[in-house]
Amino acid sequence: MVPMKEKATSFDIAHLAGVSQSTVSRALNNSPLVNQETRDRVQRIARELNYKVDKNASNLRKQKSSTIALLLFEDPTSDDSMINPFFLAMLGSITRACAAAGYDLLVSFQNLEDDWHAEYEDSNKADGIILLGYGDYTDYRSKVAQLESQGTHFVRWGAPDAAHPGVSVGCDNFQGGYSITEHLIALGRTRFAFIGDSGNEAPEFMARFQGYTEALTSHNLYESSLQSDAVSTEEAGFDAIQGMLNDAKTNEAGLPDAIVCASDLIAMGVLRALRQTALKVPDDIAVVGYDNIAVSAFTTPALTTVQQNTKLAGELLVSTLIKAISNEKVEDFLMPAEVIIRHSCGAKT
Amino acid sequence: MVPMKEKATSFDIAHLAGVSQSTVSRALNNSPLVNQETRDRVQRIARELNYKVDKNASNLRKQKSSTIALLLFEDPTSDDSMINPFFLAMLGSITRACAAAGYDLLVSFQNLEDDWHAEYEDSNKADGIILLGYGDYTDYRSKVAQLESQGTHFVRWGAPDAAHPGVSVGCDNFQGGYSITEHLIALGRTRFAFIGDSGNEAPEFMARFQGYTEALTSHNLYESSLQSDAVSTEEAGFDAIQGMLNDAKTNEAGLPDAIVCASDLIAMGVLRALRQTALKVPDDIAVVGYDNIAVSAFTTPALTTVQQNTKLAGELLVSTLIKAISNEKVEDFLMPAEVIIRHSCGAKT
DNA sequence: AGATTATTTTTAAACGTTAATTCAAACGCT
DNA sequence: AGCGTTTGAATTAACGTTTAAAAATAATCT
Numbered sequence: 001m002v003p004m005k006e007k008a009t010s011f012d013i014a015h016l017a018g019v020s021q022s023t024v025s026r027a028l029n030n031s032p033l034v035n036q037e038t039r040d041r042v043q044r045i046a047r048e049l050n051y052k053v054d055k056n057a058s059n060l061r062k063q064k065s066s067t068i069a070l071l072l073f074e075d076p077t078s079d080d081s082m083i084n085p086f087f088l089a090m091l092g093s094i095t096r097a098c099a100a101a102g103y104d105l106l107v108s109f110q111n112l113e114d115d116w117h118a119e120y121e122d123s124n125k126a127d128g129i130i131l132l133g134y135g136d137y138t139d140y141r142s143k144v145a146q147l148e149s150q151g152t153h154f155v156r157w158g159a160p161d162a163a164h165p166g167v168s169v170g171c172d173n174f175q176g177g178y179s180i181t182e183h184l185i186a187l188g189r190t191r192f193a194f195i196g197d198s199g200n201e202a203p204e205f206m207a208r209f210q211g212y213t214e215a216l217t218s219h220n221l222y223e224s225s226l227q228s229d230a231v232s233t234e235e236a237g238f239d240a241i242q243g244m245l246n247d248a249k250t251n252e253a254g255l256p257d258a259i260v261c262a263s264d265l266i267a268m269g270v271l272r273a274l275r276q277t278a279l280k281v282p283d284d285i286a287v288v289g290y291d292n293i294a295v296s297a298f299t300t301p302a303l304t305t306v307q308q309n310t311k312l313a314g315e316l317l318v319s320t321l322i323k324a325i326s327n328e329k330v331e332d333f334l335m336p337a338e339v340i341i342r343h344s345c346g347a348k349t
Numbered sequence: 350m351v352p353m354k355e356k357a358t359s360f361d362i363a364h365l366a367g368v369s370q371s372t373v374s375r376a377l378n379n380s381p382l383v384n385q386e387t388r389d390r391v392q393r394i395a396r397e398l399n400y401k402v403d404k405n406a407s408n409l410r411k412q413k414s415s416t417i418a419l420l421l422f423e424d425p426t427s428d429d430s431m432i433n434p435f436f437l438a439m440l441g442s443i444t445r446a447c448a449a450a451g452y453d454l455l456v457s458f459q460n461l462e463d464d465w466h467a468e469y470e471d472s473n474k475a476d477g478i479i480l481l482g483y484g485d486y487t488d489y490r491s492k493v494a495q496l497e498s499q500g501t502h503f504v505r506w507g508a509p510d511a512a513h514p515g516v517s518v519g520c521d522n523f524q525g526g527y528s529i530t531e532h533l534i535a536l537g538r539t540r541f542a543f544i545g546d547s548g549n550e551a552p553e554f555m556a557r558f559q560g561y562t563e564a565l566t567s568h569n570l571y572e573s574s575l576q577s578d579a580v581s582t583e584e585a586g587f588d589a590i591q592g593m594l595n596d597a598k599t600n601e602a603g604l605p606d607a608i609v610c611a612s613d614l615i616a617m618g619v620l621r622a623l624r625q626t627a628l629k630v631p632d633d634i635a636v637v638g639y640d641n642i643a644v645s646a647f648t649t650p651a652l653t654t655v656q657q658n659t660k661l662a663g664e665l666l667v668s669t670l671i672k673a674i675s676n677e678k679v680e681d682f683l684m685p686a687e688v689i690i691r692h693s694c695g696a697k698t
Numbered sequence: 699a700g701a702t703t704a705t706t707t708t709t710a711a712a713c714g715t716t717a718a719t720t721c722a723a724a725c726g727c728t
Numbered sequence: 729a730g731c732g733t734t735t736g737a738a739t740t741a742a743c744g745t746t747t748a749a750a751a752a753t754a755a756t757c758t
Contacts, residue, residue, distance in 0.1 A: 007471075009744060020708050025746060035706060050499070052471035056414065057744035060405040060713050067455075088437040095458045104474065106416075107456045109444045122356075122401035124714090125453065150399070234647045268647055275649055295644045298583045298617055300624055358714060369738045374716060384736060406714035409743050473744095 008049040016049075017042050028053065059124065068098055068321060069106040069126035073133025086291050086310070090132060090157070093314025101322055103127075121152045128153035128321045155321045157313070159207060160332035167324065169316045169333045171308040173204050176337030177211025180288050180306050181260055183339050185219050187346055189258035189286055192216055193226035195240045195270060196262020202231075205262040208290060212260050226256055230266050237261060237269025245277065257285055258345075264289035264296045264305055271299055271344070282346030292340050301343035309335055357398040365398075366391050377402065408473070417447055417670060418455040418475035422482025435640050435659070439481060439506070442663025450671055452476075470501045477502035477670045490514075504670045506662070508552060509681035516673065518665045518682045520657040522553050525686030526560025529637050529655050530609055532688050534568050536695055538607035538635055541565055542575035544589045544619060545611020551580075554611040557639060561609050575605055579615050586610060586618025594626065606634055607694075613638035613645045613654055620648055620693070631695030641689050651691035658684055 010028075014021040019038060026034045027042035034042075045051075059065045072087060091107070098105045106126055110133075120126035131144070131154060141164065147154055148165040156168040181192070196202070198209045209227070216222035228244050230236035241259070248255045261267035267289030271281060279285050281301055289296055292307035316333055324330045341347050359377075363370040368387060375383045376391035383391075394400075408414045421436060440456070447454045455475055459482075469475035478496070480503060490513065496503055497514040505517040530541070545551075547558045558576070565571040577593050579585035590608070597604045610616035616638030620630060628634050630650055638645055641656035665682050673679045690696050 011744080021745090022709080022747080023707060025744095026707090029746085031747095033706070038706085050471070052468050054409070054744050055472045055474045056405045056409040057473075057713090058746075060403070060409055060715085061744080061746045063713070065405065088440075091437075091440075091456075092458060095456060099457065105456050107440075107444060107454050108448065109441060119401050122399065123404045124406075125404045234644075268644070272647055272649065295583075295617070298621060300621065300649065360714085370714090371716080371739080372737055374714095375737090378716085380717095382736070387736085403714050406743090407716075409745085410714080410716045412743070 008051045010051075010053070013042060013045050013049065013051060016045050063124070064127050064325075065104075065124060066102060067104040067106055067126045068318065069108065069120035069129045070094060071129060071131050071133075072107065072109045073131070074109060086293060086308070087132060089293075089310040090314055093311045094130065094132075094318060095314075097315045097318035101318055103318070103322070122150070128155070128325045130155055130157070130317050130321060132157045132317075153321065153324045155317050155324065155330075157317060159203060160334060161203070167320060167330045167332055169313060169320055169335070171313065171335045171337050173207035173337070174211040174214070176290065176306040176308075176339075177208035177260070178215045179211070179337065179339050180290070180304070181212045181215035183304075183341070183347075184258045184260070184286055184288065184345060185215060185221065187286070190221060191224055191254070191256045191258065192221060193228070193244060193256040193259045194262070195228050195230050195237060195244075195259060195266055197229050197231065198227055202262075205232075208260075208262050230262070230269075232263040232265050234265050234269040234272070237266030238273045239269070240266070241270045241273040245273075255279070255285065259285060259287045261287065261289045264291045264293045264303060267296075267303055267305070267344075268299060271303075275300075282344050286346050287344045289344075297342065299344070304342045304345035304347070305340050307338045307340045309338070357400045359400075359402070362391060362394050362398065362400060365394050412473070413476050413674075414453075414473055415451060416453040416455055416475045417667065418457065418469035418478045419443060420478060420480050420482075421456065421458050422480070423458060435642060435657070436481065438642075438659040439663055442660045443479065443481075443667060444663075446664045446667035450667055452667070452671070471499070477504070477674045479503070479666050479670060480505045481666075482506070502670060502673045504666050504673065504679075506666060508556060509683060510552070516669060516679045516681055518662060518669055518684070520662065520684045520686050522556035522686070523560040523563070525639065525655040525657075525688075526557035526609070527564045528560070528686065528688050529639070529653070530561045530564035532653075532690070532696075533607045533609070533635055533637065533694060534564060534570065536635070539570060540573055540603070540605045540607070541570060542577070542593060542605035542608045543611070544577050544579050544586060544593075544608060544615055546578050546580065547576055551611075554581075557609075557611050579611070579618075581612040581614050583614050583618040583621070586612075586615030587622045588618070589615070590619045590622045594622075604628070604634065608634060608636045610636065610638045613640045613642045613652060616645070616652055616654070616693075617648055620652075624649075631693050635694045637694050646691065648693070650693045653691045653694035653696070654689050656687045656689045658687070 010021050010024045014024045017024065019042065023034055023038065024042050027039040028046060070091070095105050106120060120129060129152060144156070145165050154166055156164070156166050157170060158168050159170045159173060160168050194209055194212050196205045196209065198206055213222060216225055226244060228240040230240040259270055261270055267287055270287050274281055274285065274287070281287050289303045289305040292305045296303040296305050312335060316335070320330050320333065359370050359373045363373045366373065368391065372383055372387065373391050376388040377395060419440070444454050455469060469478060478501060493505070494514050503515055505513070505515050506519060507517050508519045508522060509517050543558055543561050545558065546554045562571060565574055575593060577589040579589040608619055610619055616636055619636050623630055623634065623636070630636050638652045638654040641654045645652040645654050661684060665684070669679050669682065
């Protein structure tokens, strides 16, 4: 039923070209050890037979796979369809960067709770590993340490952390939190609130919060500011702002006029909650997010947010990892974060 | 600097366990040909050495890779950060289904315009291929035919299509378009509009449009309905509805009271455009989408839409492909689409 | 011509598995 | 004891490459 002609090997080509198999291998790898004429002949025949080198054999012999494994850590609370859009963007840019560098990409989703099997390099399926995850790295810190001790090559997405083994590429969350808060201060806002975890469980969020705090402190605005915890979902943002508004009623301080959210998803929940009140965004209250996910341009009003350069991030992760694989010296990299001004902050454009 | 102890091989274990190397292989593969006691001993030693079988050697010997390649076709117009969220959901479920079946997943983004290299199976890197893309399959129909003729194992996401070679798994777009239109008709809407391509370039959209048409026709509502082309982006939806509203002013027929969008992204653009008018959704005009992307629950009002079961889809794609790989007979599969009722349709819940 | 050197090709040894085949021992039976 | 049968483990070929080393051939120089 299916044609299924036997897959051609280098021996077949050698036979047809009247040379030895090793010459075929050399010719196909453009080795200078084989002269032009035979090289052309071999390559032509290979093309005619639609020959492709067997990657398993090649990898086995070369003891490298030209493959990178991407381990995506999800928050176990999120369901299948709620993967953080930011990761998707990263996935896209990592894929492209890998392809450009001649590497294939193996993708694996890992649940933080699972006993994740990072055995890709152990089993020679990948030359190195990219760890990409939001949130609580402490759970698997010991695992990462194990990777390190095994001599596995890996790069971690996130902030450099002395307590954390391995090299990392990340975006400067402190500066991002600082910059966007400064932006709001410059627009004349005075009573701030931050929504998003400030605890240790989410290092990114904590850094953003610290940047936020720093900006407020330097303008003597920190005293009166509010903070409410929320994980990175729309619902959490919705709930958090609800609680804050209720508290504000019974509170002397009154309502904030600017809300800094630790993620766009949270900000979307905040916008939805505020829409059910008499408060107008941005006139009565400014709202800003973080991540610049695809839909943030299309909320009402369009969300002012902080962008992490995912394209650069992917390229950096891949190039750093490839350097590590070839045992070059590698260093942590902290990318700057950029404020994207839209309408939810009330800036006049 | 790095410990870098030599990677253990099955010979090392054999030596330590005092058995032959082949016995080690058998023991680790739980072959009944080796007795319980030696098996345990071998497995214990393997664990202690943190031994992992070399996949390249294993694959080479077994002539299969236990790896599936996922080729994601993107619309070349979309930029990195705008990957269709639907694909992300699919990616997640495909990854999980692969893992559950003991397969690894190799991911590759392909630009429709590129000369895509589907040589994963040729080079024994993957046992089969999943083709996942929205939109115009005609461009690469010849390529797919080539896959078929080479005896490559692959499954295509999309509607079964006699003109299209290979087996497919898809969601019933006709039924989805029909069902959601019926839902609106049942709610008493009478003047319909469809936004989304009705042409051949987007087979999914066309099928949805045909379902829409069929539902209207059977209630004698088709005559007065409108249609406007739009690709699957928020902006396209925004522009399309703007044009339609302008036309409606000069038109006797007047405004529609129900808008069926070919995707959620389009519907989001429509919602944004309507928010700038005096028209209230859903009171004056109902809007429904298609895909049930993550944010559609959080638009204002929350979007009524059609859900494709991505979890099932991923499982089906993977299981179908695995069947094909083991040369079992496989058939096209058309999954039912489900209407998700929220607020934008005006249903009283 | 004979000796060197440069070029091209072949031979053969890995790479680390799996699995068919072979071998050896132990057991049950007449 | 002798003979088949079962069981457990060892030998030994693959699998399709790459590459070091050897060998053959051609080119260059006394």
